Amino acid sequence: MVLRYLLPLGVFAAVAVALGVSLTMDPRIIPSALKGKPVPEFALAAVQGRHLGLSSDNLRESAVTVVNVFASWCGPCRIEHPLIMKLRDSGITVHGINYKDRPENAAEWLDNFGDPYLRTGADLDGRVSIDWGVYGVPETYVIDGHGLIIEKHVGPLMPDDINEKILPAIARAKR
Amino acid sequence: MRRALIALVVLSALSLAPPSFALAVDEPLPDPVLEARARTIHKILRCLVCQNQSIEDSNADLARDLRHIVRERLLEGDSDAEATQYVVDRYGDWVLLRPPFKATTYALWIGPFALLAVAAAGIVVFLRRRLVIAAPKPLDEKEHERLRRVLEESEAR
Numbered sequence: 097m098v099l100r101y102l103l104p105l106g107v108f109a110a111v112a113v114a115l116g117v118s119l120t121m122d123p124r125i126i127p128s129a130l131k132g133k134p135v136p137e138f139a140l141a142a143v144q145g146r147h148l149g150l151s152s153d154n155l156r157e158s159a160v161t162v163v164n165v166f167a168s169w170c171g172p173c174r175i176e177h178p179l180i181m182k183l184r185d186s187g188i189t190v191h192g193i194n195y196k197d198r199p200e201n202a203a204e205w206l207d208n209f210g211d212p213y214l215r216t217g218a219d220l221d222g223r224v225s226i227d228w229g230v231y232g233v234p235e236t237y238v239i240d241g242h243g244l245i246i247e248k249h250v251g252p253l254m255p256d257d258i259n260e261k262i263l264p265a266i267a268r269a270k271r
Numbered sequence: 272m273r274r275a276l277i278a279l280v281v282l283s284a285l286s287l288a289p290p291s292f293a294l295a296v297d298e299p300l301p302d303p304v305l306e307a308r309a310r311t312i313h314k315i316l317r318c319l320v321c322q323n324q325s326i327e328d329s330n331a332d333l334a335r336d337l338r339h340i341v342r343e344r345l346l347e348g349d350s351d352a353e354a355t356q357y358v359v360d361r362y363g364d365w366v367l368l369r370p371p372f373k374a375t376t377y378a379l380w381i382g383p384f385a386l387l388a389v390a391a392a393g394i395v396v397f398l399r400r401r402l403v404i405a406a407p408k409p410l411d412e413k414e415h416e417r418l419r420r421v422l423e424e425s426e427a428r
Contacts, residue, residue, distance in 0.1 A: 127365060128363065129363030221336075222336055226336060228361075
């Protein structure tokens, strides 16, 4: 008989918990379609003033690579920039895709704030980035030695994102 | 002579342009049938920046690029499904304003109907029980006798 009263209460509690958890999730984060899939085939010329361009072949050259999509017009890119520099300094290969930027602005941005990228690709019309499923800069990808996308982060990287998302993904990629 | 030269320069410039620029961004397709198909697809694709608008309704840069890509796919002979899939391959089912019916979305599509069925079943059970309780047992001999006496007494008064 007690069950008659406990059952609806239990159902209510379950629904409340499920909805409560959903409330804490960010609806702007879109599940990535490309996670676990190979990087798209592409080849981009380097950003103005730099020599090494970026192509899909370059993403199979080292055991793990980080690809960062950035633009000089993107404010949040400026926020995460010091962390990208740190990532590079810790010995990780970081490449940059420059999204829909003016060549001279991109070059100036990298010259002023520091260039953490081994290779850069200037995606002038944004077409390659669409193949990557980019929908907002900055975005950061972790690629393993076979060119598979292990992890994707949308938005500026914060110290917590590096520690809880990017570094573990790098460790996974190396395995 | 000058005209011929200008024509030559224009022509060579055109041929240098990468094929993706054959169509200016956000330029409608010349073929009205194809353009109508493109617009139908635009309406079912979600804008990734504004999220609750279709790319047809959105002014976002990315939406414009995606409209362009859909038109290009159709120009290259894609079917509607193939052109849609091209975008889905890059951005996932999420870009479809109408979620597809598949294993991961069964709960979404069937859930409300399942809940409705459970609620309906609950109501049926509840009402049946109440009907059983509400319908009184027929009076037995003694009760009939008592009722008759009470009625007689009240009439006598």
